[in-house]
Amino acid sequence: MVKGRMLQGARAMAEMCALCRPKVISAYPITPQTLIVEELSQIVADGDLEAEFINVEGEHSAASVVLGAAAVGVRVFTCSSSQGLLLMSEVIFNIAGMRLPVVMICVNRSVSAPLNIWNDQQDSIIMRDSGWIQLYAENNEETCDLLLQAHKIAEDHRVMLPAMVCCDGYVLPHAYEIVDLPSQAEVDAFLPPYDPIYKLDIDNPTTMGAFADPEKYMETRYMIQETMKKSLSVIEEVARDFGSSFGRSSYGLFEKYRVDDASTVVVALGSMAGTIKDVVDELRDQGEKVGILRLICYRPFPKEALYEALSAAENIVIMEKDISLGGSGAVATDMRAVFYGREACPRISGFILGLGGRDITVDDIKTTISKAQHQVADADFVGLKEDLELEGING
């Protein structure tokens, strides 16, 4: 382990990507993902990683290139954000249906219009139905740790599904933090070469991507759904292995921070958890029983583990950077489904914060927690600017 290097997040992620030894990398530039692929290009150009780096003409092709390479049986990597991920979306679903263990980083960014290059998590949340495992990181080191684990999870023969590691745009890859990266030998010991179950091979011809009529299609969805459920234990197992191999904790499905005796538990994904932890500490000092459960694994959604972790709480306060317009926040919707019809029945409130890079302040978080003590909120927007001319829009 190389201890304590001050690295820009993107550099750390690129180095970790290279340590995982992907054979084919393909990407198309989009802010704020670009720093990562620029760094990776340099690593390949310097001969420090033996890989084909394919600069494509768009994200649809970036995802398609790694799909094709994965079908030949090599480890692959791609990376995108926002509109790029949306352009990929057709291929994203296709990769999962073809059961190819592609790994990518989504540098989370809002979705246009209006054009906005800053962070929220709408882009990856849209992909929640695609059959990809989704892991959300709080900081740069965790993004790197999850990237390494994602390859191992995706390529596990019990899983064979693609995995997306999500990190908050600008907040993480553009920030300098102290990061401990493992050595090549440590990574190699943790992550063996990809051993495909099926691949394109002239000595053993197979047909991949066959079409399925109504007698067959539904079973393919069922199999992915069942694999998703079973992969929860693989994700936990890989996190435990990571902990014992690298001597630092990796939380698996979620991280609980001062949750066990809490009457109010905030649930959030990604980097905003850092600010929320500070607020939790402050409120604890004032005697309030507050905690935060930081969800790392959003797909598969760890329903039973969440029920167990949160059933003693009175209030669950979901803070999320996405909105299903006309509906609710995606995480809140999923969370309500966990408790509906069950014995434990905490009050569940959903709040929308930080869209398009809006700052999430300590005051925002305090206000939100306090609001949830008195009412059940559903998709309440927090931190709106009062000077917006909403009247005109609302008619």
Next chain:
Amino acid sequence: MVKVEERDKFNDHLLASGHTACPGCGQSLAARLVLRAAGRNVMVVNSTGCLEVFSSKYPESAWEVPWIHSLFENTSAVAAGVEAALKITGQLDRVRVIAQGGDGSTADIGLGAISGMLERGHDVLYICYDNEAYMNTGIQRSGSTPYYARTTTSPPGKVSLGNWRPKKDVPQIALAHGIPYVAVASVGYPMDLDRKVRKALSIRGPKYVQIHVPCPLGWGTDPARTIDFARLAVLTGLYPLYEVENGELRALKIPKKVPVEEYLKEQVRFRHLFGKEDRSKEIAEIQSIADQNIEKFGLIVK
């Protein structure tokens, strides 16, 4: 050199019988000829379309070579990924990559990905089976549909005479990328087709081969006469067969000019040009396309 008959016996069924193509399908015949020429050491990336659907319904497959289908428009990018993986794992010296699709996936929805693949120099042979419309979805107009042809989305009507534009010239677009080999072939000329596929696969880098394949269902032609129509398209000059290898053009000569009416009149897709109304002006326009091809490619020995 291995005799053609012996080679054919070995490779004739790499696209096996038993698939569900229509009777008289020009595409299925051409695809079988392509594989026969290519042999077993190929990986085929296939776009969505008739060829994919009639050959790969799970749990059956007509493909006796490694074959992958992903989506409609990304075939060239998937093939680029296959090639990159073969390259980095040292297999590219013994495995060739073929990307193939219909004219809709080639001239229209997949053109960007094809351009990217050609421009980046991947060692991939792209094959377009050109039956001049979206046949798999029910005969809709593509960029490759010829002038005045009836399709379900370019129907003749009170103010229309069918497709209002001449077909897109994708081989010339491919050539503009400066790639080493571009060829136009026809299922009506199987030996020429065989030679062009073999030639293409002997060259490193990106190659583009477009094959004219009549579609009895979409064209409204007799399934028993697929080869006749393929040949007539060539003999009229409407579908010039040529190849450009490192900038040098060679065209397949035709013995004498056959008037375009001979090709058009028995196809339902052109029937509206032969009704009560006088459409000699429109037929003359089509004839002029053929004449220009004959001139441009030197199709007739003077």
